[in-house]
Amino acid sequence: MGRLAICPGSFDPVTYGHLDIIxxxxxxxxxxxxxxxxxxxxxPLFTVEERMELLKKATADMPNVSVxxxxxxxxxxxxxxxxxxxxxxLRAVSDFEYELQITSMNRKLNEDxxxxxxxxxxxxxxxxxxxxxxxxxYQANVSDLVPKVVEEAxxxxxx
Ligand code: COD
Numbered sequence: 001m002g003r004l005a006i007c008p009g010s011f012d013p014v015t016y017g018h019l020d021i022i023x024x025x026x027x028x029x030x031x032x033x034x035x036x037x038x039x040x041x042x043x044p045l046f047t048v049e050e051r052m053e054l055l056k057k058a059t060a061d062m063p064n065v066s067v068x069x070x071x072x073x074x075x076x077x078x079x080x081x082x083x084x085x086x087x088x089x090l091r092a093v094s095d096f097e098y099e100l101q102i103t104s105m106n107r108k109l110n111e112d113x114x115x116x117x118x119x120x121x122x123x124x125x126x127x128x129x130x131x132x133x134x135x136x137x138y139q140a141n142v143s144d145l146v147p148k149v150v151e152e153a154x155x156x157x158x159x
Contacts, residue, residue, distance in 0.1 A: 002030025005085040005116070008074050010039045011051045013150045014058050015132055017124035021089035024118050026065050029085065034059065035077060036069040045133055045157060057149045075110035086115045091125050 007025055011018060011034070026032040036051045038044065046054070048069045055067045070077040078086060086106065088099055103115045127145055136142050136154040143151055 003085070004031045004033065004081060004083045005029040005087050006033050006035050006074075006078055006081065006083045007087045008035045008037055008077075010042055010044065010129065011036050011055055012042065012044045012046050012129050013051060013132070013146065013153060014055050015124070015127050015129055015146050015150070016144075017089065017091070017120060017127040018129075019058055019147070020121045020124055021087065021118050022059060022065060023062065025087040025116075026062055028116075029087075030064060032062075032065045032087065033081060033083070034065060034067050035074075036067070037074065038071065042130075046153070050153070054147075054150050054153060058147045073109065075106050075113060078113045079110060083113060086113055088115060088117050089120055090117045091120045091128075 005025060005028075007022055009018065022032065022034055034055055036048050036055065038048065044051075052067050052069055059065045059067065074086065090096065090099060099117065106113070106115065132142055132145050133154070135145075136151075137158050139158070142154065146154070
């Protein structure tokens with residue numbers, strides 16, 4: 001079966017920043033499961049099903065990547081999947097404290113799963129789903145920031 005890692009997130013919607021992390025994570029692990037969670041502190045634009053659909057299309061050319069969702073705790077999901085690692089991306093310093101909190105909590109809940117961080121590609125260091133949504137809402141061009149399927153889905157939402 002090989003080494004399995006989970007790349008968790010809200011992915012509301014998936015951006016080129018996420019895809020960069022997913023692609024690089026998939027090079028290191030035998031299998032990478034991208035798992036969509038509902039982050040309680042964010043009110044989502046896309047449903048979990050819509051977010052999964054967009055992720056599936058955006059990762060269709062990555063053979064060792066699959067897409068799933070879970071509504072409970074990340075560490076329980078990791079245990080269930082027998083994952084060895086959680087993969088997260090780091091952008092600016094501002095991400096650090098948040099990630100440190102999540103990682104510390106997750107480690108307290110499940111000592112067996114290790115979290116790995118991948119530094120953002122400079123090109124995407126200021127890219128976030130919330131900024132993409134903000135910009136798309138005012139009909140600005142987001143084609144450099146998200147795949148075509150996501151661009152179209154955003155246009156539909158904000159029409
Ligand atoms: N460049 C590099 N990395 C990026 C970029 C970019 N431009 N944009 C995003 N990323 C990274 C993020 O740093 C993150 O690692 C990943 O991509 C996903 O990002 P988001 O914003 O979609 O995901 P989050 O931060 O909302 O995900 C939060 C979780 C869903 C992981 C969290 O809420 C969670 O674990 N929920 C389940 C409940 C739980 O277990 N809670 C206890 C832990 S606190």
